[in-house]
Amino acid sequence: MLIDKIKTLCSLYSGEIIADRRHMHQHPELSFHEHETAAYIKKLLDLLEVPWRASAGTGIIGTITGSKPSSTVVALRADIDALPIDEENDTPYRSVHKGIMHACGHDVHTASLLGVARIAQALKDDFAGQIKLIFQPAEEKYPGGAKAMVEEGFLNYPGLDAVIGQHTMPELEAGKVGMKPGRYMASNDELYITIRGRGGHGAQPHLNVDPVVIASHVIIALQQIVSRIANPAMPTVLSIGKMFAAGSTNIIPEEVYLEGTLRTLDETWRKEVHAHIEKIAKGISESMGGTCNVKIQGFPGVHNNEELTAKVFQYAVEYLGKENVVTLNTWMAGEDFGEFSQLAESCYYRLGVGNKAKGINSSLHTPTFDVDELNVFNMSSGLMAYIALRRLGNK
Known part of the structure; x- marks a missing residue:
């Protein structure tokens, strides 16, 4: 079964995904200055033989094409920039750049998407269509990387069916995800x-x-x-x-x-x-x-397409179990992911990263923010890969 294949691969690559996250967490870069981060992503995509192109300065768009014929395209997005915060965590992967920290989980998003690249490349013979990997710069600073990527037109592919994004949520236990159809995040x-x-x-x-x-x-x-x-x-x-x-x-x-x-x-x-x-x-x-x-x-705000979000909710239940997928309330924080909604139906879901028993429960944008790596990376890449392949299969 597809789920079993993906879970096996996610487990196989989890150590590499965690290593990616720790490297990026140690070497954070501010919006529009993510040069080392972009170089790291490009190098890994080259090793995986995933073709890519630069976009919006430090942004990257990778393409994975399934072996079976189809014109359908699903895009997956991760943001890559950090925040001007001085980290207070005492960990082996603490930021080495004083005054700059991945306090919003963008290192988690990027490492997860690199994990998707590994999984999807290994399963190219199992799906039809294309997966676009969007590594977006400058989510934290206006005018934002999403708007620039959309305006460049590189994502205006015929057949682009859906854009999927995820974001860490420390209030939600690691191993769980949550989403809300319709109006979700504020402008x-x-x-x-x-x-x-x-x-x-x-x-x-x-x-x-x-x-x-x-x-x-x-x-x-x-x-x-x-x-x-x-x-x-x-x-x-x-x-x-x-x-x-x-x-x-x-x-x-x-x-x-x-x-x-x-x-x-x-x-x-x-x-x-x-x-x-x-x-x-x-x-x-x-x-x-x-x-x-x-x-x-x-x-603009983030509006989750109702029909697509219902499907993503279903896929998440299939992959994680009903008890690990929850419906969220409206969140008044802002996100430029809404720019991608101009291109196709979109869904933005939340990835649980907290673990109170381990003392991992600091809020986003705080100097002590961290994630429960083991319980996050044993599923985050696999779930996103499963959502993409299920969507391509249904089309």
Whole structure:
């Protein structure tokens, strides 16, 4: 049976997959600078005789073609960049690059996809069609690698049937996966607001236009978008996380700089919020004698195709057992995987990596994040390979 073949191969290659993960975890690179990581991936694909092409700078697209004739293509995606976090774990594979760490599991995603390459190459005679291996750069930083890869057009293959992605989830026990059909992850917009006034002596406020006071009113007013303008049934998050004013105890500055984030699950409402933010920030600033510049940039949300996700759920149950596949709630974090939904039906599922008994339960984007390697890599590559081959077989 296909499951037995894949599980045997996954077990056979698990040591190599873990070694891949540890190498990448030790040598993390930030968004758009993943040169060593890309070189490592290319070298391994060459050893596996998997043809590849470069994309979006440090990105890579590998191709595995089954021996049986078919024009159907399934794409699998992994992101390869790390975060500007100083690792605090004391492990043999701790990051050697100070201030840079794989704290979001992208090393796990990449190692898993390299494992898929090993498995699919070994099973070329068992399937028809093609598997595209997408190693995407810069998921953590706007404008993101996904958008660039899509715009280059290298993924516009005739017959592209589905794009599948996975992401670590420390809250979920290793050995389990979870997914949600429909709206799953929020859009992710970065807000940059600059409010300008007229600086001067703090003891002469009547001669100045205080941008600190203006900014304070803007921050409070923006919260009304969520509490009074948004439909309560539509999840919306608007947070200002940074406020910088280069004044002093007796100095009113010339300008105040704000940064924040906007998350929501509806693209139409998202565009409306953009307009509300600009109108409120500029309106308040001008009414108080100042000026305002608003810049908003970000990614669309992740929408899992309902029919495809139902199939992926079924495949996961077949491979892992019903008790190891769960339905998730909406997650308000952002991800540029949604860009790939323009190309074909897509499904983005979560890979359990936690193990409380071993003390492996730190959240994503923390300096102590880690994964239960043994219980993750004995199934992550195999499951993804099985999903791809089952989808190709059904087509």
